Amino acid sequence: MTDFALDSLDLAALLSSRICHDVISPVGAIVNGLEVLEEEKDAEMRGFALDLIKKSARTASARLQFCRLAFGAAGSVGASIDTGDAEQVARGLFADDKTKLEWAVPRVLMPKNKVKLILNLCLIAAAAIPRGGLIKVAMSDTDGMTRIIVDATGPNARIASHVPQLLAGNPEGSSVDAHGIQAYYTGLVADAADLKLSLTASGDTVRIEAVPATAEAVASACA
Template sequence: MLSPVGAMSNGLELLADEKDPEMRARCIELLEQSATISTNKLKFFRLAFGAAGGFGDAVPVEEVREVIDALAADNKRIEVNWAIEGSSLPKPAVKVMLNFAHIALDALIRGGTLDIGAEMRDGNAEIVVRASGDRIAFDDTIGKALEGRLAPGELSSRTAAAHMIALLAEEIGGGLQFKRDDNALVLGAVLPQPPGMIG
């Protein structure tokens, strides 16, 4: 959040001093871009870490897609493909999917493809997120966090989200897994469906 909020602050300072109409228009354009980026990140944080879609047990898939597509749009070299069955997903599945997508986007340092799939099967939400691209960047401590093997001193801003979703999966009786090589990172989860949603 620091980058877009800082850009807005700088833009407002420039706008206050600028008299040239063309430069003022450019400042306003930059302010609008920074506001959009900030809004998209706040939506991500709300769904990935907060109450996610109000008080119901499920979140509309369209809301999740909008958030991830907006995050990926910041990098024009990333293409996002979707394969989600159904119109909504349980909140725990949404939190895991969003955090998987964030980890995968961070891994695509040279651009590439982000494939996201999910379906409800046999009372479980099954999620797969695959990042494909040249030279995947993936910190081993994030992998340890996903596996629940993080040492107390290794928890940091880079590993906190992975640690949180590992705890979430464990709490509801599910599991996370990942596999990586130089050109791909695959993140998967099987999460039991909340009792209120089975039917």
């Protein structure tokens, strides 16, 4: 990471803003649906409102469960997380017709920062294909050397120009806003897990890869 460091209070505030942004839309839809139920007598409209409430409640719940693992403490320092739980919340988040998820991560207990990194890479991958597509998540762990690969494939797949700088902890203008905090946080988590991130693009696929930072340093020294 670079010398840039975000104040801990600002980091907490920006992450909170990001989570609220993700949840406020479905919660607002629930409120709207309840208002329709209170005022509307037409059976068809009431049925539509109930469907809206049910769908929005599922969406809000899925997003909160995802955020709990991706951003939350999820246990004390040094705690591990079941990758099966991570798969469950990721599938809940992408449970729609627009984006499909392929999960090739063995079910094991992993250090929480590595699991949080996988989930945050899924968010970056999803942002790379706003029109939808396929997200493939794969992980291998040989002799304690973890490698994570997340591919996002879809029409005009691309990574926003500011994302690589945020992942590297070197934000443009030495400032981070609520829009960029998730990518910056992902870089912090990767650093805490001693993993180095790289981004590549080929055709309609964007690949995000995390490899041990120590292994990369050794490889560079031997080159």
